[in-house]
Structures are given as structure tokens and as C-alpha cells.
Amino acid sequence: MKTNNYIFRNLIFILFLLLTAITANSQGTIQTPMGQTVSVRNNWDTAPLIAAWESAAAQWIIDHTSDAQKKGPATSHYNCHSYAWNVVEGGSSSDKWLDQLVDGNSNLSKYWTNDAYTSTQYAADHEKVFYGADDHSAVTTATTGKVWSKWG
Amino acid sequence: MKKIILFLLIVMPFFSFAQNEKVTWDYPIKPGSKEWLAVSDFSKRLELLNIPAPLLKKMSTEELVKSCLNYPEYRLIFTRNDLQSGYNFIRSSFNGFVELESRPDAGKELVKVYAGYKPDGFDLNATDLEIGNFICKITYIEILMAQTEILNKLNPADSKELMTMCSQKYKVKKDRQKYYGGIGLQTTALIIARQQSKKLINAKIKHGDQKINAFINSLTFDDIGLLDDLVMENDKILSDGL
Numbered sequence: 001m002k003t004n005n006y007i008f009r010n011l012i013f014i015l016f017l018l019l020t021a022i023t024a025n026s027q028g029t030i031q032t033p034m035g036q037t038v039s040v041r042n043n044w045d046t047a048p049l050i051a052a053w054e055s056a057a058a059q060w061i062i063d064h065t066s067d068a069q070k071k072g073p074a075t076s077h078y079n080c081h082s083y084a085w086n087v088v089e090g091g092s093s094s095d096k097w098l099d100q101l102v103d104g105n106s107n108l109s110k111y112w113t114n115d116a117y118t119s120t121q122y123a124a125d126h127e128k129v130f131y132g133a134d135d136h137s138a139v140t141t142a143t144t145g146k147v148w149s150k151w152g
Numbered sequence: 153m154k155k156i157i158l159f160l161l162i163v164m165p166f167f168s169f170a171q172n173e174k175v176t177w178d179y180p181i182k183p184g185s186k187e188w189l190a191v192s193d194f195s196k197r198l199e200l201l202n203i204p205a206p207l208l209k210k211m212s213t214e215e216l217v218k219s220c221l222n223y224p225e226y227r228l229i230f231t232r233n234d235l236q237s238g239y240n241f242i243r244s245s246f247n248g249f250v251e252l253e254s255r256p257d258a259g260k261e262l263v264k265v266y267a268g269y270k271p272d273g274f275d276l277n278a279t280d281l282e283i284g285n286f287i288c289k290i291t292y293i294e295i296l297m298a299q300t301e302i303l304n305k306l307n308p309a310d311s312k313e314l315m316t317m318c319s320q321k322y323k324v325k326k327d328r329q330k331y332y333g334g335i336g337l338q339t340t341a342l343i344i345a346r347q348q349s350k351k352l353i354n355a356k357i358k359h360g361d362q363k364i365n366a367f368i369n370s371l372t373f374d375d376i377g378l379l380d381d382l383v384m385e386n387d388k389i390l391s392d393g394l
Contacts, residue, residue: 028374041374044334052284056227063183064194076335079233099233099372103362135233151231 030086030096033116039107040086041097045076057151071148083150084128084137085111100135108137175210177203177219177248198225198245208251213261220248221265226292234371235339239295253301260306262297263314269293271324271332287336294339303347311347315386318344322383334376341379342371344386351389355381 028040053074061068078087082098085108100108108130111117123129125142138149181187181200191197201224203211211219223246229238243249252258274286296302297314306314322340325332345352345368356364359378366372373379 041372042334044338044376046284046331046333046336048280048282048284048287048331049333049335050284051280052288053230055281055285056230056288060227063188064197065189081233099370103366135237152233 028095030091030098032111033089034114036110036115038098038110039102040082040095041099042095043075043077043097045074049076050074053152076152078150079152080150081108081137083148084139088139088148174215175207175212176215177207177211179219179222179224183224195245201225201245202247203251205247208247211251213252213255213257214264216248216252216255217258217261217265220246220252220296221289221293223248227288229292229295235291235295236298236370239299249296252296253299256305258305259297259302259314260310262293262302263306263310263317266293266297266314267317269321271321272328274331283331287332291336291339294343298339298342298346300346303343306347312390315344315347315390319383319386319390322379326380329376334373334379337376337379338367338371338373341382342367345382348382348386348389351394352382352385354388355385 028042029037030040032038050073057070057074060066061070075093076097078093078096079098081100082091082093082096086096086098087093098108106113111128112119112130117128120127123140125140127140129138129140129147131137136149138147140147179201183197188197188200191200203219208216223242225242225245228242228245229235232238232241239249243253255261269290271290274283278286303311318340322337322344325337325340329337345364349364349368352364355378358381363373363378364382367378367382
């Protein structure tokens with residue numbers, strides 16, 4: 001009987017731990033390549049908003065005769081930081097809006113702080129660029145001056 | 153003497169007309185136009201939308217509000233990490249917003265216009281694009297009204313009217329959350345959060361100061377319940393007459 005109780009209690013504890021881990025993950029964290037935890041936020045868009053953003057972006061390209069190329073549909077599932085540092089590397093793109101800071105603390109910079117990325121002055125193809133002053137991230141291409149990034 | 157009086161009688165009506173002339177700004181150079189495309193630099197193009205200084209000072213606040221709400225590059229607010237950063241960007245590009253924020257009656261004029269915005273005023277059979285554009289227009293006026301420079305200039309009566317209006321509009325939006333989503337709801341709650349920030353005791357206890365401040369500063373939220381709680385507390389503040 002004592003043994004059964006012991007197993008049952010431990011089973012409950014293990015289930016609790018598993019549930020906590022699953023809940024924590026669904027509430028918004030991803031891992032850097034070296035396993036640091038980065039916070040991400042949920043998506044709050046709707047079909048009408050997506051349609052409006054798509055239209056505004058297309059019109060903007062016309063109005064500015066811009067050579068920007070559309071790479072994917074509008075979404076608020078992820079932002080520029082998440083696109084460059086997470087999605088492009090094969091990470092999930094669902095509910096992964098990644099803020100530079102969380103509660104005033106470093107969040108995005110974990111990717112290049114004791115992790116897989118180091119700072120460099122020269123960016124070759126398929127490297128990450130972080131524009132600190134503009135709170136923006138992008139991925140370089142083989143063409144100098146051209147990057148892949150997400151608006152918003 | 154008679155000649156002077158006669159002269160004044162003839163000239164005065166013209167002078168009054170000149171004084172009362174409505175100064176408007178409808179962006180004579182529009183994005184995509186020939187004149188617009190003749191300028192290649194992006195920031196210089198945005199300067200083409202600026203209101204010339206002599207006109208800007210003569211414009212009534214009512215007209216200035218109209219021009220700001222029709223700013224052709226308002227769409228750029230969605231290209232930043234959050235809507236406040238987006239607003240900061242367009243404010244740094246367009247002198248109309250800077251001028252409006254400095255006007256003592258900006259809030260009052262915006263409240264008048266905002267009163268006419270009906271969040272359920274779209275046809276449920278309309279296309280996603282039509283509904284989305286409708287929602288964006290509400291977002292534009294709300295993010296403008298949420299600026300503390302504008303909110304701070306409201307007198308207590310106008311402030312109360314705005315808070316009542318925001319609660320009502322939020323609830324109408326909430327009933328249509330399928331269309332508005334958190335993005336469409338957040339700006340209404342933001343006006344409330346910024347204007348009532350010192351009185352939001354229950355929301356701060358429930359969600360913590362940090363989460364409320366993160367929402368106030370950069371519209372960060374994990375849970376729509378936070379927005380609902382802000383509106384609920386606003387209702388209580390209004391009913392308690394605080």
C-alpha cells in the first residue's frame with residue numbers, strides 16, 4: 001500500500017511537471033540554437049486585418065515603385081525579429097512574435113550573447129542583421145544592400 | 153473722415169472673409185503621382201506630404217484633425233514592432249501630428265470626430281478587405297487619441313466623455329472580436345489605460361504593474377483578459393465618479 005501511494009504521488013508529480021512544461025511552452029517560449037529560452041507572444045490578427053495589410057503593402061510598393069518582393073502572406077503570428085532569427089532557421093511561425101526586450105530585460109540579444117551567433121562588421125549571404133535603433137532584424141542575401149525581412 | 157469710414161466699410165467684409173477662410177490641406181502631391189515619383193529619396197518623398205508652415209499655423213484644429221486622419225502614409229504604423237512605435241515613426245515624418253499634439257483643443261476636436269465612429273458600422277457581408285480597412289480607420293484615430301500629449305489636454309468633462317465612449321466602443325468591438333481580434337481591441341483599451349493609469353488599482357493587482365506598464369508603453373499583452381479588465385475597471389471608476 002505504501003509503495004502504491006509512493007508511485008501514485010510521484011506519478012502525479014511527474015504529470016504536474018510535464019503539464020507545466022507543456023503549458024510554459026504554449027504560453028510562449030522558444031529556444032536559441034544553444035538552448036537559451038526566448039519569450040514570444042501570441043498572434044492577435046484576423047482575416048479582415050490581414051486583407052487590409054496585404055492591400056496596403058501592395059499599394060505601397062506601387063506608390064513607391066519599389067523593387068521589394070513579397071515573400072509570404074501578411075501575419076501577426078511573427079515579427080521581423082522572429083522571422084530573421086527563428087522562422088528562417090526552420091522554427092515555428094505560429095504564435096511567435098519576438099520582442100527585443102521583455103519587461104526591460106534582454107530577450108532577442110540572447111541569440112548573440114554566449115550563443116551560436118557572434119557580431120561581425122561584414123555580412124555575407126544568409127546572415128542576420130540587427131538594426132538596434134530601428135528595432136528591426138533582417139536576413140542578408142547574396143546581393144549587397146538587399147535583405148529579406150518582415151514589415152512589422 | 154467720411155472717406156475713411158467708407159473705405160473701411162468696403163474693405164472690412166473682405167478682411168473678415170480672409171480671416172475666416174477655411175485653410176485646408178488635402179495633400180496636393182499624392183503618393184504614386186508623377187511629382188512624387190520624381191523624388192527618389194524616401195524621406196524626401198515623405199516631406200512632400202508636410203503642411204507648409206504658414207498654412208499649418210492658420211489651420212483650425214478641426215481641419216488639422218481631418219488632414220492628420222487622411223495622412224496618406226498612415227499605413228506605415230503597421231510596419232513597426234507595435235503601433236506606438238509606428239505612430240512615433242509617422243510623427244517623426246509628418247509635421248501635422250506634431251502641430252496637432254501642441255494644440256490645446258486637439259483632444260476635444262478628436263473626441264467630436266471619434267463620437268461618429270461606430271465600430272459595428274460595417275456590413276457583415278462586406279469583403280475582408282472592406283472590413284479590414286474599416287477597422288484600420290478606427291485604429292488610426294484611436295492611436296492618435298492615445299497620445300499622452302493629447303490626453304493630457306482634455307478637461308475633466310471631455311475626459312469623462314471619452315472614457316465613457318471608449319468603454320462603449322470596446323464592448324461593441326468585443327461582440328465582433330472575430331473581426332477586430334486583439335489588434336483591433338487594443339487601441340481602445342490603450343486610451344483607457346493611459347488616461348486612467350493612476351486609478352487602475354485592481355488591474356495592477358491582478359496583472360502586476362509591469363504588465364500594465366508594458367501595455368501602456370508598447371501595447372504588449374499576452375491575454376485579451378487584460379484589455380477586458382482595463383475596460384471593466386474604467387466602468388467602475390466612471391460609476392463611482394472617481
